[in-house]
Amino acid sequence: MTVSRRRSATLVIAAALLASPLAAAPAAAAPPPPLKPGPWVCEGEPVKLNRLTSNAELAAELRTLAKRHPRTLDVETIGRSVDGRPLYTATAGTGPRKLLILTQMHGDEPLGTEAALRMLKKVAGPGRAARELREEVTIKVVPRVNPDGWERYHDPDFREGIDPRLNSHQVDLNRMFGPAPEYDLALAPEAAAVHGVVDGFAPDLVLDYHHQVTYATPDGRMVTMSVLWSTHPDVAPEVAADGKRAAAVVGDALADDPRSHLTLYPRSDTASTARNGLGLDGYPTLLLEQRGQQEAGQKGAGPLIREAQTAMESLAGSLADGSFATTDPSRADLLPERGAKVDPPC
Numbered sequence: 001m002t003v004s005r006r007r008s009a010t011l012v013i014a015a016a017l018l019a020s021p022l023a024a025a026p027a028a029a030a031p032p033p034p035l036k037p038g039p040w041v042c043e044g045e046p047v048k049l050n051r052l053t054s055n056a057e058l059a060a061e062l063r064t065l066a067k068r069h070p071r072t073l074d075v076e077t078i079g080r081s082v083d084g085r086p087l088y089t090a091t092a093g094t095g096p097r098k099l100l101i102l103t104q105m106h107g108d109e110p111l112g113t114e115a116a117l118r119m120l121k122k123v124a125g126p127g128r129a130a131r132e133l134r135e136e137v138t139i140k141v142v143p144r145v146n147p148d149g150w151e152r153y154h155d156p157d158f159r160e161g162i163d164p165r166l167n168s169h170q171v172d173l174n175r176m177f178g179p180a181p182e183y184d185l186a187l188a189p190e191a192a193a194v195h196g197v198v199d200g201f202a203p204d205l206v207l208d209y210h211h212q213v214t215y216a217t218p219d220g221r222m223v224t225m226s227v228l229w230s231t232h233p234d235v236a237p238e239v240a241a242d243g244k245r246a247a248a249v250v251g252d253a254l255a256d257d258p259r260s261h262l263t264l265y266p267r268s269d270t271a272s273t274a275r276n277g278l279g280l281d282g283y284p285t286l287l288l289e290q291r292g293q294q295e296a297g298q299k300g301a302g303p304l305i306r307e308a309q310t311a312m313e314s315l316a317g318s319l320a321d322g323s324f325a326t327t328d329p330s331r332a333d334l335l336p337e338r339g340a341k342v343d344p345p346c
C-alpha cells in the first residue's frame with residue numbers, strides 16, 4: 001500500500017467484545033458498536049520506524065540467532081537485491097510438513113518481518129513444545145523480500161523517490177509469480193531468489209504477509225487482518241482448499257483475541273500475485289493483509305505483530321498435529337467480507 005507516513009493522531013476508544021469470526025452471524029437488532037478507532041497516525045505526524053528492525057539489524061539478528069541456535073536454526077543468503085543487499089532464508093525444524101513464510105515483498109510493509117523474527121526465536125529455542133514442533137514441521141522464512149524498498153522508506157523524503165513498495169527497478173515483486181510474471185525476471189532478483197526457494201523447498205503451505213489501509217468489518221469494528229487463498233479459476237481445487245483451510249485455522253486462532261478482527265480480502269484473479277501465481281504452480285498460499293504502521297503508527301504495531309505471529313504459529317501447529325488436514329475448508333467462507341475503507345479521524 002502507498003500511504004503517507006505523515007498524519008496526526010486522534011484517539012476515540014470503544015470497547016468491543018469479539019465474537020469468533022467463524023461463528024454464525026450475530027442476530028440483528030443490536031446496533032454495531034462504534035468502530036474501534038485507534039491508534040491513528042494523523043496528518044503532520046511522522047511515523048517513527050526506530051523500533052522496527054533495520055536492514056543492518058536484520059542481518060545482525062539473523063547472525064545472532066544462528067549462532068545461538070546452531071542445531072535448530074539455519075540461515076542462508078539466497079541472493080542479492082537490485083541494490084546489492086543480501087536476501088536471506090531462516091529455517092527452523094526438520095519435520096516432513098513444510099511451511100514457507102514470505103514477508104515484506106512490499107518494502108513499506110514491515111510487521112510480518114518483526115513477527116517472523118519473534119516466531120523463529122521461539123521455534124528454534126529450547127523446550128519440549130518447540131522441539132516437538134521442529135520434529136513435525138520445517139518452517140522456512142524469507143524475511144523482508146524487498147530490503148531496498150524498506151531502506152528507501154526510512155528516508156523522510158521517500159515520496160520524492162521510487163515507491164518503497166517497489167524494488168529498485170520499480171518492479172512490483174507481487175506481480176512476479178505464476179506462469180506469466182508481469183516483468184522480466186532479470187529486473188527482479190528478489191523474486192528470482194524467492195522462486196528458487198519455492199522450487200527447492202516445495203512447501204505444503206505458503207504465507208505471504210502484507211499491509212492494507214484501514215477498513216471496517218460489516219459490524220463496525222476495525223479490521224486488523226484480511227486473508228484470502230488462491231482464487232484464480234485455474235488453481236487446482238485441492239490447492240485452493242488448503243489455502244481455505246489455512247484461512248479457517250487463522251480464524252480460529254484469532255477468535256479469542258479481542259483486539260483481532262479478521263475478514264476476507266477482496267477476491268481478484270490476477271495470475272501474477274504470489275497468492276494466485278504460487279497457487280497456479282501448485283503451492284497452497286494464503287495472503288495475509290494487516291493494518292500497518294502507516295496508519296497504526298509504531299506504537300500501534302505491537303498488537304499487529306503479535307497477531308501476525310499468532311497466525312504463523314497456529315498454522316505451524318496445525319500442520320504439526322495433523323489438524324490442518326482435517327480442517328473443513330468451507331469454514332473459511334464463514335469469515336465476513338471486508339467492509340468500507342475508514343479514513344483517519346484527523
Ligand SMILES: [Zn+2]
Nearest residue numbers: 001106210211
Ligand atoms: Zn503489499
